[in-house]
Amino acid sequence: MERRGVRDRKSKTDIADASQKRTTKTLPRNQKRGVDTESKPGSKAPFHYKDSGFFSYVLPSHSNTIFAHLHRFRMEELLVDCTFPLQGNAFRAHRLVLAASSQTPAAVLGTGVEEMANCLTPVGLRAVLEFAYCGDVTMDLSEDSVMEEVLDACQCLHMERLRERCMSKITTSPTTQRDKSLAVIKDMWDRGVGCDIAIKAETGETHSAHRVVLAAGGDYFRALLCGGLRESSEDVVCLRGVPSWVIESILCFIYTGQLRLGWTRIWELTDALVQFQLEGALSLCMDFLRDRMDEGSCLDVLVLAETYGLVQLGQAAEEYILAHFQSISAGEKFKDVPCPLLERLLEKDSLCVEIRIPLLSYSELQEALSCSLLHRSPRAKGTLEALQSLMEGNYRGPECQPRTPNQVLVLVGGDTVDDDFRKRVPSQTLWFAQQFHRGSGLIRSIEWKAFTKIPELPRLRHCVCLLNNKLYVLGGRRYYGALDILKSALPDMLCQRDYFSAVSLDGKVFALGGNHDDRQYLDAVEYYSPEENTWRSHPLDTAVCGHAAAVLDGQIYISGGCDSHRRCLPSMWNYHPTRGCFPRSAMTAGAGRAGHVMLALGTGLVVAGGLQPLWMGFGDQLLCELYDPTHDSWSPFPALPRPHVSPGATVLDGRLYVVGGFSANTAMDSKWVHCYDPKEERWEKLGAMPHPYTDLAACSLPLPDLHDLH
Known part of the structure; x- marks a missing residue:
């Protein structure tokens, strides 16, 4: 799978090279731009990562964010620099934004752009401004007079793209139009056209930019240039302590939504992006750290994430460390792990290690007791006592248990054709996958075991939810008539529904939309609270089914x-x-x-x-x-x-499982189980279900709790 935002590292346009042309003071010839020899966070010496190349990461729809901020600036009249007085009203805008959607940007950037108001009308100008800032025109152009005024405005301001939008029946999406406008602004930036501010690095290099684009790029620059501070009126702004290559990277991202990332620059760049509150660029750095994380970098990624409060990145790093703990703990850098962090990792149930204290042999216990670190640390007193009691044969501590719950794939209900192929039969059975078998070549099979039945009635087109380790089976139907649609749960829902969806969140079960009686779809959400043991209803914006x-x-x-x-x-x-x-x-x-x-x-x-x-x-x-x-x-x-079509699905051990359903093209039921493994980045057919069920539900359950059904 191609990861989001990753592009070929040999791109036709190297943004860093383009930015170098805008630097008024060049770096020393023996200093490579954008590369340094800093150490990793927490390391005592420079570390060389396995993957030392640079990769381009792109933020999708970055132009949407930039132009949304520009549009807000116009509404709040921030940094506007041109005014069109028309029929007693003053229409204010940014020259740069108008130039970006014009065929002749230089003409629009000229000082006499306001004089063009003589050939404009309010209707025409509103269309121009809406297109320039939003990439589309929402006003009704069906009236000839309106169309004429808009086309006159297009001719006056050289808005060829807007004219094509008005005349063509096939319209380009607003996002595409904003992408084109941002590309024009980037081209003007490359050539230094219209730049009205310079950013100065600690070492003296300056980088030109457009004030309004810089403010639209992030909260820090918006406050700096629009908040009434001294810098808002200055032509040169100095960013102390920030290297020139970091400023280049920030500006390149603001103008293109792209970053070139590598291990030699990721740490310092991430620090700067947190400081300047550039959330979009920071998300690309986190993508890089997640995508490229290995046994040599995972500890540093965890420290970085905890330093800046990057919760999701920290979770990813911790999961990687726990999964590869055996090899990571043998590395030199593991010696620098702080004791509180080590204790936290050792307490995790998902820790993957081969040996735990109660399983140590006599010689291994002797070796562990001879460790001077254990005797020096006050926190290790309990561990020393456990080791000593094991040596003496009087250990009374907890026995070893599996660190992760024995989660299994479970099939719930559905329907299938009977053995005589005469009729469809709804199922009342719950099956779990006892074992996955791998044969020779591509042959796979699954060993299934039936362990219980749905109480009272069979189900199809139903939903299941796991809440507080209890499995809830909701709604669906028992057969194929309109009167067979169910509302049963514990207690009953407020109305019967099938082909709906259900989730659990914040200690509640939510049932959303669905089919009510084969004629009416539901525009309501019901939620169940175990504490109140009752269902309550909320509206849904639209009636929806399937x-x-x-x-x-x-x-x-x-x-x-x-x-x-x-x-x-x-x-x-x-x-x-x-x-x-x-x-x-x-x-x-x-x-x-x-x-x-x-x-x-x-x-x-x-x-x-x-x-x-x-x-x-x-x-x-x-x-x-x-x-x-x-x-x-x-x-x-x-x-x-x-x-x-209409399958069951669940997530188990980080893998996606899609099971059963049918084919809309052939009307044949499917018996197959497909699994997506993120590490392999592909779907794999694991084998067949006990029967070719469709309209079923699937979930993952801890094996000891399979009997606890509601």
Whole structure:
């Protein structure tokens, strides 16, 4: 899988080289730009990483962020530098933004741009400003008079792209238009056109920039240039203690959304990005650290994350250390790990080690007791006592237990064709995967074991949720009639529903949308609180059925599904129990998706399986997508090898499992289990289910608790 933002390191345009042309004072010839010999955090000597190259990381839709800030500046009249007086109103704007959407930027940047107001009307100018700042025109252009005024404004200000937008029936997306405008601004920056401020490094090098773009790039520069400070009126701003190459990297990111990252510069650059509050650029550094982390760098990444409060990066580093603890602990740098951190790691259940104290042999116990460090540390008193009691044969401490729960893949309900191929039979059985077998070549199989049944009725098109180590089976239907749709749970939901989605969050179970009676889709969310033992209802912004939902970082996300007109949706929503739904960027693979699954993977959400609308009817959707909530963007994800419409899905040990369902193209049920391993970056067919179930649910459960069902 191509990771988000990673591009070929041999790009045609080297941003660092382009930036070097703007530096008015060059570095010494024997000093390589952007490369230093600093030590890693916490190390005593320079460390050479295995991967010492540089890689380009790009932030998707960076232009959207820049132009959103520019638009806000115009609304608040910050840093505006031109005024169009029209019919008693004063329209204020930024020359640079207008120039970015014009065919002749130099003419718009000229001092006489206000004189062009003579050939403009308020309607035409509003269209120009909306296009320049937002990349689109929302006003109704169907009236001839409106169209004429807008086209006159295009001719006056040389807005060829806006003219094409008005005349063409095929419109380019606003994001694409903003990308083009930012590229024009970057070109002007490369050539030094319109630059009105210089950033000075500690060593004296200066780098030119546009004041309004710099302010739009981040909170620090916005406060510096718009907050009434002394620097807001100065032409040269000095950033003390910041090397020239760091300033170059920051400016390159602001103008392009791109960073070139390597181990020799990542530490100092991350420190600067935290200082200057450049969240987008900082996220690229964290992507680099997660992507390139190895046994030589993981400890430093953890220290960096804890120093700056980068929670997700710290979790990733800690998980890596715990998984590779055996080899990391044998390294020289492990000696520098602080005792509190070491204690915290040793207490983790996911620590992967071959030996624990109760399993030490007599000679190993003697060797451990001879360690002078244990005798010098007051914190090691308990460990010494445990070692001594083991030597004497009177150990009374806890026995060794598995460090990680024995999680298993579980199938719940669904329906399948009976043995005579005469009718479909809903299932009441819960199966768990007892063992995965790997045969010769590509042959895989799964050993399944039935362990219990759903109480009372079989289920299909239902949902399951795990809350407080209890499995909740919600809604669905027992057979295929409109009266067979269920609302049963513990206690019953407020209304019956199937083809819905359910998640657990903050100690509650949420049931979202779904089909009510084969004629009406639901625009309501119900949530269940075990403490109150009751369901309560909240509105959902739209009625939806066949959608998917997942929780990531304490937020509920809803993707796709069909609306009340049976239209397949590409939408993505962020749902808050009290504030309602907030639209996010739509999915990009196909015109919509329903009957699919959505699963959390790392810091993103993977959408997989389901069907998509075609010219006539619906077809299988094999393409998958990865959603990044931080940047509100989608990126490609390895496609499924086989169709899975209305499957079950779960996450187990960091891997994604998609099971069963059917094919929209052939109407055949699927019996296959596919697994995505992030390390292998591909889907693998693990084998078949006990029966080719569709409309089923799947989850992962700790084996000792499988009997605890509700």
